[in-house]
Amino acid sequence: MKIGELARATGANIETIRYYERIGLLPEPDRTAANYRSYGAAHRARLIFIRHSRELGFTIEEIRSLLDLSDHPERDCAEADRIATGHLEQVEAKIAQLTTLRDELGRIVGRCRGGLAGDCRVIEALADHALCEGSHA
Amino acid sequence: MKIGELARATGANIETIRYYERIGLLPEPDRTAANYRSYGAAHRARLIFIRHSRELGFTIEEIRSLLDLSDHPERDCAEADRIATGHLEQVEAKIAQLTTLRDELGRIVGRCRGGLAGDCRVIEALADHALCEGSHA
DNA sequence: TCTTGACCCCGTAGTTGCTACAGGCTCCAT
DNA sequence: ATGGAGCCTGTAGCAACTACGGGGTCAAGA
Numbered sequence A, B: 001m002k003i004g005e006l007a008r009a010t011g012a013n014i015e016t017i018r019y020y021e022r023i024g025l026l027p028e029p030d031r032t033a034a035n036y037r038s039y040g041a042a043h044r045a046r047l048i049f050i051r052h053s054r055e056l057g058f059t060i061e062e063i064r065s066l067l068d069l070s071d072h073p074e075r076d077c078a079e080a081d082r083i084a085t086g087h088l089e090q091v092e093a094k095i096a097q098l099t100t101l102r103d104e105l106g107r108i109v110g111r112c113r114g115g116l117a118g119d120c121r122v123i124e125a126l127a128d129h130a131l132c133e134g135s136h137a
Numbered sequence C: 001t002c003t004t005g006a007c008c009c010c011g012t013a014g015t016t017g018c019t020a021c022a023g024g025c026t027c028c029a030t
Numbered sequence D: 001a002t003g004g005a006g007c008c009t010g011t012a013g014c015a016a017c018t019a020c021g022g023g024g025t026c027a028a029g030a
Helices: A003-010 A015-021 A039-054 A060-071 A078-110 A122-129 A130-131 B003-010 B014-022 B041-055 B060-071 B078-111 B122-129 B129-132
Strands: none
Touching: A003 A015, A003 A039, A015 A039, A015 B014, A039 A060, A039 A130, A060 A078, A060 B122, A078 A122, A078 B078, A078 B122, A122 B041, A122 B060, A122 B078, B003 B014, B003 B041, B014 B041, B060 B078, B078 B122
16 A cells, blocks of 8 residues: 555554654555555554554654564563553653642632733732742632 | 852753743843843743743743733733633643543553563554554443 | 862754655546 | 646754753862
8 A cells, every 4th residue: 555545544644654664663665666655464553553552642762662572472571561551650640740730720710800911810820939839728 | 140040049940041031931131241141030030930831831822922911911811811721721631631541551551461572462452453442341 | 370160151953753845756537 | 748646855843942062251279
């Protein structure tokens, strides 16, 4: 299949596919006489693996390691579990951080009663460093 | 105060302070005879505003607007509220997205029982596109 | 007085993961 | 033969910094 078909088959966009090839994540495919890239089922599977991993938030380097394991089925899969677990922890940390952030934002937004910027509680809250250090009694 | 002191006073790092100046977020300070930047209380307050806003996840452009309002107390603060509310919605959307992601990751991580990569459920799950399309009965 | 080390200056390039050109080729249908 | 869709390459842009190289300045200690 040509690059456009592969893009449609996987949901990746064409520029992204070429990008993955450039950084060595997706192997260089054969070329047609007209120098068009020609992909097979293995490429499609690999790209699906990559896209799915990206959707789960794995970095390119993590995906590189995961693909490497996938290419060497005789290795120990502890590394895969370590990567996934570590990533899960990061996601959980990010959720916790965003939740705190949401609460603080909620407090700020709730304060605005309209009127002039000079009296705006939103702007005041942002200027007031104390607010982000726990003194919101 | 010199740039290093300002950095310590605000928690921003020196390169970041120069960056904010370069993009016009922080006004150019006076210079000493030796061409060192010399900051006053107004700079410190503005930088605290910026850092606090960044910690809350506002983009540079949003902060530019918020600072602009802060510089013009006679304007209507509806814009500040609009920015903050919009941002809050984005944070909530991000939390929801990450939560879904965490659940899917949790399912994947829980599957690994050690052993060879060839049998690894983590790698399998990433390769299996069906998993991310709702078929996790 | 000299030197050492901490601090400051500037400009540019690197980071992550793409995305968007510009300028040109190929292929297929009409 | 012509038009448009699709492909090619290489490079530049995005956000928000961060890091680096190569240099100037300043205060304290030997």
